[in-house]
Amino acid sequence: MVVVFAELSNGTFKKAAYEAVSYASKVAGSLGSQVCAVVLGEASDVSVLGNYGAAKVVHIADARLNNVETKAYSKAISTIASKENAQVIIFSNNITAKSVAPRVAAKLKAGLVAGAISLPGMSNGFVVKKSVFAGKAFAFVSVKSTIKVISITPNSFPIEKTDSSASVDNQTIDFAANDFAVNVVSVNKVSGTVPLSEAELVVSGGRGLKGPENWGILEDLAKSIGATLACSRPVADSHWRPHHEHVGQTGGTIRPNLYVAVGISGAIQHLAGVNSSKTIVVINKDIEAPFFKAADYGVLGDAFEIVPKLTEAFKKFKAAQNA
Amino acid sequence: MKILVCITKVPDTTTKIAFTDNNSKLNEAGVQWIINPYDEWYALVRALELKEAGIATAVHLITVGKADTEPVIRKALALGGDEAIRIDADSHDSFYIASQIAEYAKTQSYDLILTGKESIDYGNASIGAMVAELLDLPFITHVSKLDVAGNTVTVNREIEGGEETDSCVCPIVLSSQKGMAEARIPNMRGIMAARTKPLKVVAPVAVDELTSILSYDMPPQKTGVKMVDADNMDELVRLLHEEAKVV
Ligand SMILES: Cc1cc2nc3c(=O)[nH]c(=O)nc-3n(C[C@H](O)[C@H](O)[C@H](O)COP(=O)(O)OP(=O)(O)OC[C@H]3O[C@@H](n4cnc5c(N)ncnc54)[C@H](O)[C@@H]3O)c2cc1C
Numbered sequence: 001m002v003v004v005f006a007e008l009s010n011g012t013f014k015k016a017a018y019e020a021v022s023y024a025s026k027v028a029g030s031l032g033s034q035v036c037a038v039v040l041g042e043a044s045d046v047s048v049l050g051n052y053g054a055a056k057v058v059h060i061a062d063a064r065l066n067n068v069e070t071k072a073y074s075k076a077i078s079t080i081a082s083k084e085n086a087q088v089i090i091f092s093n094n095i096t097a098k099s100v101a102p103r104v105a106a107k108l109k110a111g112l113v114a115g116a117i118s119l120p121g122m123s124n125g126f127v128v129k130k131s132v133f134a135g136k137a138f139a140f141v142s143v144k145s146t147i148k149v150i151s152i153t154p155n156s157f158p159i160e161k162t163d164s165s166a167s168v169d170n171q172t173i174d175f176a177a178n179d180f181a182v183n184v185v186s187v188n189k190v191s192g193t194v195p196l197s198e199a200e201l202v203v204s205g206g207r208g209l210k211g212p213e214n215w216g217i218l219e220d221l222a223k224s225i226g227a228t229l230a231c232s233r234p235v236a237d238s239h240w241r242p243h244h245e246h247v248g249q250t251g252g253t254i255r256p257n258l259y260v261a262v263g264i265s266g267a268i269q270h271l272a273g274v275n276s277s278k279t280i281v282v283i284n285k286d287i288e289a290p291f292f293k294a295a296d297y298g299v300l301g302d303a304f305e306i307v308p309k310l311t312e313a314f315k316k317f318k319a320a321q322n323a
Numbered sequence: 324m325k326i327l328v329c330i331t332k333v334p335d336t337t338t339k340i341a342f343t344d345n346n347s348k349l350n351e352a353g354v355q356w357i358i359n360p361y362d363e364w365y366a367l368v369r370a371l372e373l374k375e376a377g378i379a380t381a382v383h384l385i386t387v388g389k390a391d392t393e394p395v396i397r398k399a400l401a402l403g404g405d406e407a408i409r410i411d412a413d414s415h416d417s418f419y420i421a422s423q424i425a426e427y428a429k430t431q432s433y434d435l436i437l438t439g440k441e442s443i444d445y446g447n448a449s450i451g452a453m454v455a456e457l458l459d460l461p462f463i464t465h466v467s468k469l470d471v472a473g474n475t476v477t478v479n480r481e482i483e484g485g486e487e488t489d490s491c492v493c494p495i496v497l498s499s500q501k502g503m504a505e506a507r508i509p510n511m512r513g514i515m516a517a518r519t520k521p522l523k524v525v526a527p528v529a530v531d532e533l534t535s536i537l538s539y540d541m542p543p544q545k546t547g548v549k550m551v552d553a554d555n556m557d558e559l560v561r562l563l564h565e566e567a568k569v570v
């Protein structure tokens with residue numbers, strides 16, 4: 001069996017869960033096996049995962065699992081994985097997976113590939129590709145244990161609908177009190193926009209925008225295409241923008257389809273977080289800015305003139321598409 | 324309260340990455356090694372602050388690495404810390420490394436084990452959670468603020484799409500990121516003191532490596548930037564739609 005952890009967010013699935021189930025379905029296909037999805041916490045409809053290739057969904061609708069508690073999560077996932085005779089266990093490599101997948105791997109003595117960007121190659125053992133050295137290279141990792149854990153990089157694999165359906169198996173796990181040792185005092189979720197790690201379109205601003213009062217033009221640009229905002233480190237350090245928007249080596253690593261960098265010079269530490277983006281557009285007034293070397297499309301000039309024009313062009317394009 | 328800080332060495336971010344031996348090994352010629360920034364700036368500095376505040380009684384540093392990691396460990400000791408432990412082994416397998424750290428930790432009684440959020444070379448972000456599992460301890464990842472009162476930690480941590488405040492009774496393992504402390508620069512006294520601080524070399528325990536790196540590859544070069552006239556944003560939108568197919 002290929003077991004996949006399908007994460008909930010406020011009781012529903014997000015893109016990352018569908019990506020993981022689609023990936024699991026491909027792995028199961030090449031192993032001649034089936035997909036069992038694991039869902040932790042309260043949710044209304046979990047059978048929807050069947051549309052992405054899961055044959056079975058094990059649902060632990062325990063309210064204590066509505067927040068991520070790594071001990072309880074790893075106990076639940078590894079218990080189900082053992083029961084299902086899992087050969088491979090799949091996660092989507094976000095913050096949740098980073099705290100749970102390694103625990104599951106250690107519990108089961110299973111080799112872990114964190115941040116996979118390929119399906120496993122099985123012609124010579126079990127080999128998975130991942131990005132290393134901040135996107136400057138790839139490594140081919142061979143997993144030698146009987147059970148394998150793969151945590152896939154978000155936004156790297158297509159979501160694929162199938163015409164199959166899943167059976168739902170509601171189970172309970174016999175948790176111990178100390179499986180919930182961490183006490184959640186408060187949760188503050190930024191609602192409304194797509195989180196950066198999942199965003200397909202990102203508009204990002206740097207010191208070239210001069211000050212927080214100028215972010216309006218970037219917000220308009222982002223809104224015109226439904227993009228999420230990001231920023232360079234000095235922008236977050238100066239409190240022009242909140243820290244969760246900071247990308248780069250010390251901030252978030254993202255992999256959107258489109259990254260629009262406005263007034264960002266393109267320092268190597270900034271590129272480390274964004275250079276796996278599929279398409280990069282750089283808007284900068286200095287032709288010597290290093291970011292142009294990493295860009296697919298460049299616009300030379302003053303951001304304060306260019307950005308509103310680009311926003312208008314996007315609006316026109318959207319209107320024509322919707323017409 | 325006794326704190327263990329896990330330290331690893333990584334190539335400086337500006338290093339040009341190249342491989343040797345038929346692309347199976349990092350070419351270390353000319354590589355400048357530094358302490359993984361998350362370990363140094365956040366985990367280690369916060370541990371030192373807790374000691375200075377009289378909350379921690381001892382701060383130990385641990386690394387799993389060969390003798391060539393010692394300059395980096397000494398640099399960490401120059402910032403502070405009472406002693407360092409080097410487990411004499413070299414591995415890229417997270418389970419192997421975590422097992423070494425966990426086995427050593429079992430011989431001590433640490434109240435707090437701190438790691439960085441990830442090592443910037445392989446970016447696994449796995450060691451902390453594995454150490455916690457192997458020691459059957461709670462674990463909180465991506466911690467951006469850490470306070471200790473008595474035997475209880477209160478932390479702010481990043482979660483998917485937001486932030487959470489948690490509290491937990493020690494012992495616990497935490498992974499550290501930006502916000503937890505401000506980077507420091509070692510002073511002359513610290514550098515002198517580091518030379519004579521104990522650096523214990525410990526033989527590794529026998530553990531299977533569950534993964535290994537077969538080879539490396541470089542990403543394809545960008546074909547070069549296509550410049551678009553600043554007065555023709557319709558053209559940029561057309562290219563993004565028709566050529567790049569991203570909008
Ligand atoms: C260990 C380490 C880790 C780091 N981690 C990160 C990280 O995670 N993320 C990160 O971003 N940085 C990081 N940095 C900092 C990084 O080195 C750069 O200093 C930073 O990215 C620069 O930010 P910036 O591009 O916004 O500003 P600047 O470098 O000041 O660039 C501003 C750019 O705006 C352009 N500009 C100015 N006015 C206009 C205008 N009117 N219109 C158009 N363009 C204009 C300029 O030509 C310039 O290119 C790190 C540094 C170190 C040493």
Ligand SMILES: Nc1ncnc2c1ncn2[C@@H]1O[C@H](COP(=O)(O)O)[C@@H](O)[C@H]1O
Pocket residue numbers: 328329330331359361362385386387388417420437438439440441442443445446447448449450451
């Ligand atoms: N070889 C090592 N020795 C000691 N600690 C390590 C080692 N490798 C990683 N760590 C710690 O684990 C954290 C996460 O690393 P990783 O899981 O490799 O991304 C690092 O920030 C270090 O604190």
